Amino acid sequence: MKRRYLALAIESSEMIRADEFVDAVWGAVSKMFGECGASQTSLSLISFDEQKSFAVMRAAHTAIEMVRAALATMTKIGNKPVAVHVLRVSGTIKALYRKTKP
Amino acid sequence: MRRTYADLHLCADSDDSERVSSAIGKASRLGYGLVGVPFPTKCADAQFDRVRKICEEAGMELASRVDLRPGTPEELINGLRKFRRRLDVVAVLCESKSVARQAARDRRVDLLNFPQVDFRRRFFDAAEAELASSSLAAFEIDVKPLLVLEGAARIRLLSSLRREVETAKEFHVPIVVSSGVSDELLMRKPSELAALTSLFDLDGTPARDAVSKNPVAIVKRNREKLGSGFVAPGIRVVRRGKDC
Numbered sequence: 508m509k510r511r512y513l514a515l516a517i518e519s520s521e522m523i524r525a526d527e528f529v530d531a532v533w534g535a536v537s538k539m540f541g542e543c544g545a546s547q548t549s550l551s552l553i554s555f556d557e558q559k560s561f562a563v564m565r566a567a568h569t570a571i572e573m574v575r576a577a578l579a580t581m582t583k584i585g586n587k588p589v590a591v592h593v594l595r596v597s598g599t600i601k602a603l604y605r606k607t608k609p
Numbered sequence: 610m611r612r613t614y615a616d617l618h619l620c621a622d623s624d625d626s627e628r629v630s631s632a633i634g635k636a637s638r639l640g641y642g643l644v645g646v647p648f649p650t651k652c653a654d655a656q657f658d659r660v661r662k663i664c665e666e667a668g669m670e671l672a673s674r675v676d677l678r679p680g681t682p683e684e685l686i687n688g689l690r691k692f693r694r695r696l697d698v699v700a701v702l703c704e705s706k707s708v709a710r711q712a713a714r715d716r717r718v719d720l721l722n723f724p725q726v727d728f729r730r731r732f733f734d735a736a737e738a739e740l741a742s743s744s745l746a747a748f749e750i751d752v753k754p755l756l757v758l759e760g761a762a763r764i765r766l767l768s769s770l771r772r773e774v775e776t777a778k779e780f781h782v783p784i785v786v787s788s789g790v791s792d793e794l795l796m797r798k799p800s801e802l803a804a805l806t807s808l809f810d811l812d813g814t815p816a817r818d819a820v821s822k823n824p825v826a827i828v829k830r831n832r833e834k835l836g837s838g839f840v841a842p843g844i845r846v847v848r849r850g851k852d853c
Contacts, residue, residue: 518794538759539808572812575804579797582756590794592639593801 509568512553512597514607515578517560519589525555528562531584532591536577548574553600563603571596612817614799615824617645617672617698617720618751618787623652623660630663632793637667639798643825645672645698645787650688672828674698676722682711689717697831700749706732713740719827720749720785726758728765733773738780745830747823748777751789752797752805770809784811785827786819 517523529552537545548570553563566574578591597603621632623646636644646660657673664671673696679685685701685708692699700720703709709732712718721741723731733748741748754766777784786802788795797805803816811819833839838846 572804572807575801576808579801579805580756582795588794590796592798 508549509598510549510565511568511571512600512603513564513566513571513574514594514597514603515562515564516592516594517562517589518592519560519584519587521587522557523560523584523587523589524557525552525562527584528552528555531581531589532564532578535581536574539577539580540573544573550574563600568598612821613642613825614640614821615643615645615672615828616641616788616799616802616820617643617674617785617824617827618700618749618789619644619646619796620789620791621646622791623648623656626659626663629660630667632791632796633660633663633667633669635793635796637669639796641669641799643670643672643828645674645824645828647674647676647700648696650675650677650692670828672697674700676700676702678702678704679708680705682707684708685711685715689715693717694835697828697835703732704730709733709737710740713737713746714744715746716744718744718746719831721746722749722751725751725754725766726762728769731769731773733776735776735780738776738782741782742780747783747785747827748773749785749787750774750806750819751787752802753789753795755805755808756790756795756797767809774806774809774811778815783823783826784815784819785824786811786816787824 536548549567551565553565555562575593581591583589595603595607616636619632619636621629623629633644661671675692675696677688679688698719700722701712701718702722703712704724712721723733758766786806790796799820802820806816806819840846
């Protein structure tokens with residue numbers, strides 16, 4: 508299965524924890540595409556930097572548009588207003604870090 | 610050639626310089642090259658100039674826009690007479706069928722917008738699309754309700770949008786996707802707007818065109834018309850003088 512790595516910037520006035528973020532992403536994906544759709548995304552968190560509000564996630568390459576759409580619909584994590592922006596999508600982690608400045 | 614991305618409906622309060630400046634700066638950082646800011650119907654030229662200057666400082670182009678909300682077709686015609694020659698983009702929020710039909714057939718209207726949560730008053734059907742395809746109007750979709758609505762309301766909206774997009778494609782009506790937001794945290798990148806359109810079956814190149822080619826073409830066409838040399842589509846004054 509081909510995979511894609513996404514570099515994400517989390518925009519919020521408050522600090523977001525990794526577990527909160529992952530729960531919110533799964534919540535957004537399953538709300539938008541259902542549990543069956545969410546299972547096709549093969550999402551997982553690769554790294555998370557609380558200080559820089561930067562995350563790297565992995566997803567199945569066939570589900571990239573689904574993940575992008577679900578991330579764009581995220582407006583809150585818990586009660587904290589947020590916006591999640593996709594900075595870059597890459598086929599390897601190495602290339603992702605090389606091209607992205609968190 | 611690199612695409613210019615446009616958000617023709619950035620609802621920044623044009624009276625508040627600080628907020629406009631901040632919203633325009635953010636739009637620039639998100640990758641937009643052109644923003645449309647709606648101005649109130651009673652707006653002084655100084656206000657246009659101030660916002661235009663802010664845009665120039667941010668390295669962006671400004672499209673002045675007015676949102677008409679007429680109650681009757683006559684009100685719409687009067688509004689168009691008043692604003693068409695002054696602004697780059699004229700959008701009409703169609704809250705009744707008669708207004709929707711008049712707006713779709715009038716060549717001075719650029720964007721047809723419909724109430725976002727009142728699904729009975731979304732009049733973009735085959736008849737509306739046929740009229741719009743023979744004039745110049747495009748179908749505008751604001752993504753804000755997709756971000757703020759939840760549950761049944763969002764499901765119904767997606768269902769309406771899917772049907773309307775299908776109709777627009779069938780009649781070759783251009784689709785313009787705009788943000789329609791005033792809150793900066795709800796602003797999204799052009800690629801994210803395009804991804805959101807996949808939720809109602811607008812994928813690939815048509816989705817990217819809806820945030821770049823289509824809105825840019827509207828602004829370009831209108832600027833050409835508002836230019837002093839414009840005579841008719843395809844005809845313009847090149848030179849004036851006795852030797853011509």
